[in-house]
Amino acid sequence: MKDFTEEGLDYYLQKKMDHRHCLVSRVVEEVEKTIQQLTMEISTxxxxxxxxxxxxxYNKNIKVLAPAQLLITVPLCGLAGYKQHKRRRWRYYTLNGTRLVSPVMGPEKLHQWLEMEQFLKRSWQWCEADVILEGDIVPAKVLGLFQALLETSITSCNLSHKVSIIETFGPVIKIIVETSELQVEVELVPTVEIPTCWPKKARWPRFLKWWPSKEKSRCIKSFGFDLMARSNYHWQLSFLRAERVLIEGIDDDGGCRMKCFRIIRQMKEDIWCTASKPVITSYHLKTLLLWTCEKYPRSKDWRNFKKCFLRLVKKLHKCVSQHFLTHYFIKGTNLFKYANAHELDMVAQKLADFLQNPAHCIN
Incomplete structure (x- = not known):
């Protein structure tokens, strides 16, 4: 492996990151105004x-996956007092209400059913048949209702020249938003926010792990989790608030964790994975960082920048090569399960080339 200097990376970071930050800030600001207008109209x-x-x-509803790719959660209102269910029952319905002979497949580890009776308080609208089947709040029905409202709102807000709905396969809603900088793909996800409750599926913090501290772990769990409408029958668990709190103050001990993350993210966008809709997103890199922080919990583990940076790149190369990156809170869930294998292999090769000669890629 040919050598490289921290000064070289500092120059790379300064030169590239300022431009990226300005670009993303402008893009998010424009998209936020557009989606805010649309969701206001939908809410009426x-x-x-x-x-x-x-x-x-820093909008809590917006997750930047890449400069031209955003995920925006749309909060669902009128559901409160969530309680976790212990009993298990089979479902024999289709999305149009037809009875099945055999039950619907159960949820994967990152998903769950959501029943109306799990909420102590709910508005009368949530009892309507447009979102309910046999007592379940069905994400596909919520998505269908939201998309119909979105289509009419684009017209009523006079945004047809700026916003267009992408035809997709599966239960997702994606739109293209024209900004002054570039075209941005936005996934809109109706989301049930569940504060102060931590899901039993997320067995975290893990036993005999020293990062984060017990105090911070308790604080993070107090922020609860979300349930996102991203499939037909099952709601996807999300920990966006917990992840944000986990990252905040991550280098209060004087470490270089975020510096490593930002440079890897920049190099991913510039060199390793340059597509506007990349197979590896900022979320994957953040997950990688969290796992590495847990494995190397001591302050002194993050003093030597060069060592830390290469350690993260090697870990990324391993995950991409194996097509396997475990969700940080729900073990056994592979974040690359549905990723394009060919694209992952191409990124893995670029990472291998970089590790052979880092200085060449940076200069």
Missing amino acids: KDARFQPISESGI
Whole structure:
């Protein structure tokens, strides 16, 4: 492996990161205004859908996967007092209400059913047949309702020139938003926010792990989790708030964790995975960072920048080569399960080339 210097990476970071930050800030600001307008309009038509907040690049509803790829959660209103279910029952219905002979397949580890009776408080609208089947709140029905409202709202808000719905396969809603900088693909995800409750599936913090501290772990779990409508029958568990809190103050001990993350993210976008809709997103890199922090919990493990940076790149190469990256909170869930294998192999080769000669890629 040919050598490289921290000064070279510092120059690379300074030169590239400023441009990226400005670009993403402008893109997020424009997209946020557009989606805020649309969700306000949708909310006036159906109060179950809440407008997104206005907070700029740090908006809790917006996750930047890449500069031209965003995920935006649309909060669902009128459901409160969530309780976890212990009993198990089989479902024999299709999405149009037809009875089945054999039961619907159960949820994967990152998913769960959601029953109306799991909420102590709910508005009368959630009892309507447009979202309910046999007592279940069905994500595909919620998505269908939201998409119909979205289509009419694009017209009523006079945004047809700026926003277009992408035809997709499967239960997802994606739109293209034209900004002054570039075309941005946005996935809109109706989401049930469940604060103060931690799912039993997320067995975290793990036994005999020293990172994060017990105090921070308790704080993180107090933020709860979300359930996202991203499949036909089952709701996907999400930990966006917990992940944000986990990252905050991550280098208060003087370490270089975020510096490593930002440079790897920049190099991923510039060199290893340059597509506008990349197979590896910022979320994958953040998950990788969290696992590495847990494996190397001591402050002194993050003092030597060069060593830390290469350690993360090697870990990324291993995960991409094996097509396997475990979800940080739900073990056994592979975040690369549905990724394009050929694209992953191409990224793995670029990472291998980099590890052979890092200085060449940076200069």
